[in-house]
Amino acid sequence: MTPHSNRQRAGAEFVAERENLRPQWEGEASTGHVLQPGELDLSHKVILYLEDITVSFDGFRALNKLSLAIDAGELRCIIGPNGAGKTTMMDVITGKTRPDEGSAFFGQTLDLTRMREPEIAHAGIGRKFQKPTVFEQHSVFENLELAMKADKRVRRSLFARLSSEEGDRIAAVLERIRLAGEADRQAGLLSHGQKQWLEIGMLLMQEPRLLLLDEPVAGMTDDETERTAELFVSLAGEHSLVVVEHDMAFVEALGGKVTVLHEGSVLAEGDLPTVQNDPRVIEVYLGR
Amino acid sequence: MRTPFTVRLFNSMPRAGWAALALFALFAWVWVPLAHLALPADHALHLSSYWVSLLGKILCYMVVAVAMDLIWGYAGILSLGHGLFFALGGYAFGMYLMRQIGRDGSYGAELPDFMVFLDWKELPWYWWGTDSFLWALLLVVAVPGLLAWVFGYFAFRSRIKGVYFAIITQALTYAAMLLFFRNETGFGGNNGFTDFKRILGHGITTPEMRVVLFALSAALLAGVLLLGRYLVTSRFGRVLAAIRDAESRVMFIGYNPLHYKLFVWTLSAVLCGLAGALYVPQVGIINPSEMSPANSIEIAVWVAVGGRGTLVGAVLGAGIVNLAKSWFTVSFPEYWPFFLGFLFIAVTLFLPNGVIGLWSTLRARLGARRPAPAAAEPPVQGAAAEPPAAESSRGAVA
Ligand SMILES: Nc1ncnc2c1ncn2[C@@H]1O[C@H](COP(=O)(O)OP(=O)(O)OP(=O)(O)O)[C@@H](O)[C@H]1O
Ligand SMILES: [Mg+2]
Numbered sequence: 001m002t003p004h005s006n007r008q009r010a011g012a013e014f015v016a017e018r019e020n021l022r023p024q025w026e027g028e029a030s031t032g033h034v035l036q037p038g039e040l041d042l043s044h045k046v047i048l049y050l051e052d053i054t055v056s057f058d059g060f061r062a063l064n065k066l067s068l069a070i071d072a073g074e075l076r077c078i079i080g081p082n083g084a085g086k087t088t089m090m091d092v093i094t095g096k097t098r099p100d101e102g103s104a105f106f107g108q109t110l111d112l113t114r115m116r117e118p119e120i121a122h123a124g125i126g127r128k129f130q131k132p133t134v135f136e137q138h139s140v141f142e143n144l145e146l147a148m149k150a151d152k153r154v155r156r157s158l159f160a161r162l163s164s165e166e167g168d169r170i171a172a173v174l175e176r177i178r179l180a181g182e183a184d185r186q187a188g189l190l191s192h193g194q195k196q197w198l199e200i201g202m203l204l205m206q207e208p209r210l211l212l213l214d215e216p217v218a219g220m221t222d223d224e225t226e227r228t229a230e231l232f233v234s235l236a237g238e239h240s241l242v243v244v245e246h247d248m249a250f251v252e253a254l255g256g257k258v259t260v261l262h263e264g265s266v267l268a269e270g271d272l273p274t275v276q277n278d279p280r281v282i283e284v285y286l287g288r
Numbered sequence: 289m290r291t292p293f294t295v296r297l298f299n300s301m302p303r304a305g306w307a308a309l310a311l312f313a314l315f316a317w318v319w320v321p322l323a324h325l326a327l328p329a330d331h332a333l334h335l336s337s338y339w340v341s342l343l344g345k346i347l348c349y350m351v352v353a354v355a356m357d358l359i360w361g362y363a364g365i366l367s368l369g370h371g372l373f374f375a376l377g378g379y380a381f382g383m384y385l386m387r388q389i390g391r392d393g394s395y396g397a398e399l400p401d402f403m404v405f406l407d408w409k410e411l412p413w414y415w416w417g418t419d420s421f422l423w424a425l426l427l428v429v430a431v432p433g434l435l436a437w438v439f440g441y442f443a444f445r446s447r448i449k450g451v452y453f454a455i456i457t458q459a460l461t462y463a464a465m466l467l468f469f470r471n472e473t474g475f476g477g478n479n480g481f482t483d484f485k486r487i488l489g490h491g492i493t494t495p496e497m498r499v500v501l502f503a504l505s506a507a508l509l510a511g512v513l514l515l516g517r518y519l520v521t522s523r524f525g526r527v528l529a530a531i532r533d534a535e536s537r538v539m540f541i542g543y544n545p546l547h548y549k550l551f552v553w554t555l556s557a558v559l560c561g562l563a564g565a566l567y568v569p570q571v572g573i574i575n576p577s578e579m580s581p582a583n584s585i586e587i588a589v590w591v592a593v594g595g596r597g598t599l600v601g602a603v604l605g606a607g608i609v610n611l612a613k614s615w616f617t618v619s620f621p622e623y624w625p626f627f628l629g630f631l632f633i634a635v636t637l638f639l640p641n642g643v644i645g646l647w648s649t650l651r652a653r654l655g656a657r658r659p660a661p662a663a664a665e666p667p668v669q670g671a672a673a674e675p676p677a678a679e680s681s682r683g684a685v686a
Binding site: 127145161 | 293296524526527529530533534538539540542543
């Protein structure tokens with residue numbers, strides 16, 4: 001889908017680019033544009049940088065010097081065998097897990113390793129969990145309302161009323177995730193696939209710049225999987241997406257660049273056919 | 289178009305709720321005063337002072353139950369230390385009541401009797417201003433509120449939850465009880481405060497005062513119910529319930545659960561403090577046994593019996609358990625603890641949604657059995673009228 005001229009941007013070029021970020025982040029902009037503290041800066045067209053991230057659990061390295069860069073508007077698939085560290089990587093990006101080493105930047109300026117979870121969500125990173133977690137006691141509509149990008153402080157939520165514009169936004173997302181007919185149903189009563197869609201809808205309500213989707217089509221029917229692929233492709237460009245998935249047909253349908261994780265670091269990166277023909281990748285998948 | 293606040297408040301409760309509230313107001317503000325003050329003592333409908341005091345006391349307990357339900361039923365935070373906030377409100381107002389005794393105490397001194405007994409020459413600094421009614425009211429709100437805020441801030445920031453949180457609250461109320469038992473603490477030791485004489489210069493044991501205190505307790509309960517109803521139907525309430533069901537998910541969509549929990553927790557403590565302040569003049573005594581761990585556990589039992597997650601349930605639970613308690617303590621006092629324990633086990637095993645849950649299950653069954661036109665309304669519809677999480681939350685209905 002999205003053209004990728006620059007394969008494999010980790011390495012020297014990437015590091016060099018990261019180096020001249022530092023002074024900018026400290027407020028001494030050399031390139032001339034004004035820095036807004038706390039705002040996403042996409043001046044280098046890269047929305048997410050991970051560099052040499054290491055995470056250990058009791059000595060076991062779930063992530064081992066992982067480096068990764070995602071372009072703004074890109075649709076990236078992450079594949080890899082079970083336990084490769086895909087979910088842990090998302091935990092690091094969303095602030096749930098602190099890396100032992102390495103740096104994680106959102107845009108040029110936002111240091112994810114120093115931000116707390118709500119701040120990261122607020123800055124524009126939305127996440128869909130591996131296990132769908134919607135608010136089962138709330139209606140589909142209320143789930144979307146809660147997720148909506150809004151002032152989320154106590155003071156505001158005490159007196160918050162849904163404006164007609166906000167109602168329209170919810171209605172639009174309900175259409176997009178094909179749950180318009182289920183708006184008043186309790187979310188706990190939805191089918192598994194519908195819950196996955198609702199969770200994607202909740203992500204969209206936050207109007208995130210970067211969406212992290214952990215196995216979004218797990219448990220979906222083929223038909224639902226196909227529609228999900230269509231939805232994601234339509235979201236790319238406006239949003240950046242990082243999709244973790246085991247379903248190769250789905251990865252193929254998405255058509256973006258693919259990164260293979262293995263034992264906590266990047267094994268290969270490129271479009272799907274290239275990656276599938278990479279002997280190291282074949283060994284990892286067949287050797288198990 | 290923005291809907292005015294009053295209209296939203298009105299719409300936050302079904303018409304039946306308003307009707308029930310109106311009936312309650314009629315009972316508390318018209319019937320009780322008339323039956324107690326106007327009807328002669330030998331009249332069949334005369335309400336004795338025993339009953340006015342008992343009902344007034346239960347109204348205060350109901351406020352505590354609603355406060356407990358707000359944090360337990362809606363935010364999923366089980367406190368087993370709510371008796372502390374209730375007692376602190378009681379003590380704060382009790383200080384004022386002690387000062388109102390003036391020189392009518394048994395030693396005829398300016399200082400409260402227990403201080404004379406300890407041979408103290410002047411009031412400790414924290415008794416400053418307690419001769420002022422307004423200052424006392426401020427303390428009633430501020431002391432439980434501040435303690436709850438500070439405690440909650442550290443507990444919620446450290447993400448202490450569930451059983452651990454409950455145990456720490458037990459420890460807190462227990463520690464406070466030990467502190468208040470000491471004479472040196474300056475709150476009358478194990479005797480606490482008693483022998484009150486006046487409020488704002490008016491005799492505290494007069495029938496009029498009794499009725500006024502009763503009516504104020506009823507007003508507090510009505511106000512707390514309205515406030516609670518508004519809260520749980522607002523977006524704030526939906527966030528709270530979401531925190532209860534999936535806290536980390538709430539964080540990922542950008543809410544900070546700390547602030548939400550802290551707000552409702554502090555509010556809940558303040559409501560308990562207010563209830564305690566009205567309770568003390570009605571029962572005429574406050575002592576450290578109000579802070580005993582068992583008292584706080586009892587509060588949780590009221591809510592469990594009534595049905596957590598519904599405000600009406602909390603009120604019913606407090607009413608049922610306390611009426612039963614006053615009957616037991618008159619008829620077979622030694623069996624009360626066993627009955628309470630039995631009740632708690634029975635409710636946990638058979639009525640996870642409490643009396644309210646039982647009622648909605650029965651109503652749903654009856655609804656389903658009714659012939660054609662009525663059966664068109666599915667049972668789920670009836671459940672939807674209840675506040676969120678009343679039904680299927682504990683999976684009992686299904
Ligand atoms: N909190 C934790 N404590 C200890 N070990 C953990 C923890 N979280 C993850 N791990 C381990 O880290 C490794 C990577 O886990 P992770 O969940 O990131 O894998 P994954 O690539 O998402 O796998 P899957 O495809 O099964 O979802 C696994 O071996 C896992 O057991
Ligand atoms: Mg995973």
